[in-house]
Structures are given as structure tokens and as C-alpha cells.
Amino acid sequence: MSSLWKSIKNVTLPALLLGTGIQIAVPTLVVSPVNAQTPGESSIKQVDRRYNISFDYRGCQRTQRNARVTCEVIATNFNNNHIRVSFGARNVQYQTRLVDNSGNVYTSGSLQLNQYDSQDKILTDLAPGIPTKLVFNFRVPEQVTQLSALDLGYLTVGRVDTINRITLSNLGAIASTAKK
Numbered sequence: 001m002s003s004l005w006k007s008i009k010n011v012t013l014p015a016l017l018l019g020t021g022i023q024i025a026v027p028t029l030v031v032s033p034v035n036a037q038t039p040g041e042s043s044i045k046q047v048d049r050r051y052n053i054s055f056d057y058r059g060c061q062r063t064q065r066n067a068r069v070t071c072e073v074i075a076t077n078f079n080n081n082h083i084r085v086s087f088g089a090r091n092v093q094y095q096t097r098l099v100d101n102s103g104n105v106y107t108s109g110s111l112q113l114n115q116y117d118s119q120d121k122i123l124t125d126l127a128p129g130i131p132t133k134l135v136f137n138f139r140v141p142e143q144v145t146q147l148s149a150l151d152l153g154y155l156t157v158g159r160v161d162t163i164n165r166i167t168l169s170n171l172g173a174i175a176s177t178a179k180k
Helices: 003-018
Strands: 045-048 053-062 068-077 083-088 097-100 105-107 110-113 116-118 121-126 132-139 146-157 162-173
Touching (some): 068 121, 068 146
Antiparallel strands (some): 110 132
16 A cells, blocks of 8 residues: 555544544635625615725705705725725716616716815725715706616726726615705
8 A cells, every 4th residue: 555545544534433524625705895784775886896996875865956866875995005086077087977767867067075065076085994975966857756877987096097987776766855
């Protein structure tokens, strides 16, 4: 008997007799924080896998000035480093658009990020793991109550600036604010 077979016999046979067997490496499923959801969160989420940024749709709401609709999106960077991103509103290169169920397209009139408000674009650093709230403003006719998609335009800034798009679809009804 070869020395290899003797080694296998000396390790395997006692292990089988003791009932421990041989341990085999089993692949482990790793769940990314991007896929985890907590109760009450929107299920409409897209991930830019190239830059590892998630976009979580939080709803569109009609304001008291009925023609104005605001849509909220949470952007989260799941990299280990900050990422510089410019989000577009009416910016020609990477504007953000809203589509209703009839296929009508509305371009964002402005964008809010914290205390900043712009009709064109806003440049920010997305910190690792920190959610960043973006609010896009649109003029949508009062008779429109259902939305199909939010087509978000943005530019990642780096050695080579890259224009990107991500589409959040099947949005549903526009919520309305309570009148005071």
C-alpha cells in the first residue's frame, strides 16, 4: 500500500469510527447590506454595481401647490472610500426624469440635497455606508396620479468622469400631502 493511502486510512478510518467524519469546506452565502431591508422600507431599490451605490426609492408626493411633485431617493455608497458624485436635475448631460403610466416624461425642475438646492446639478461626496437623501422636484399635471419610473442621472467623478443612469420602476401612486 502506498504511503498516501496509509495516510488517508490513518486519518479517515478513526474519524469515521468516532462519527466526526471529514470536514468539507462549504461555500458561505454572504448577504450584502444593500439587499437587507427593514420593515417599512421601500422595496424599489436599484444598485449601480460598477460603483457599488444603492438607490432606494422613498416615494413621490404631490404638494399643496398641486402641480408640484417631489420624489425622494436615498443614495448609499457601499464602498470603503468616499465617492464624488454629481446628481443632475435639469442638467443636459445627466438630467433626472419622471415617467407617468401614459409614457409622458417630466424633467426635474430642481434638486435638493441637505441645505443645497439647484436647478442644474449638485456635487457631493458620498461617505461609505451613510445614507444621503436626494429630493427631486417635478411639475406634473394634477390629473396624473400614477407613476411608472424615476430615471436618475448622475456623474461619478474620478480619474475618468462617468455619466450614469439608474431607473427605479413600478413606482405606483403619487401620495398627497395633508391640507392644513
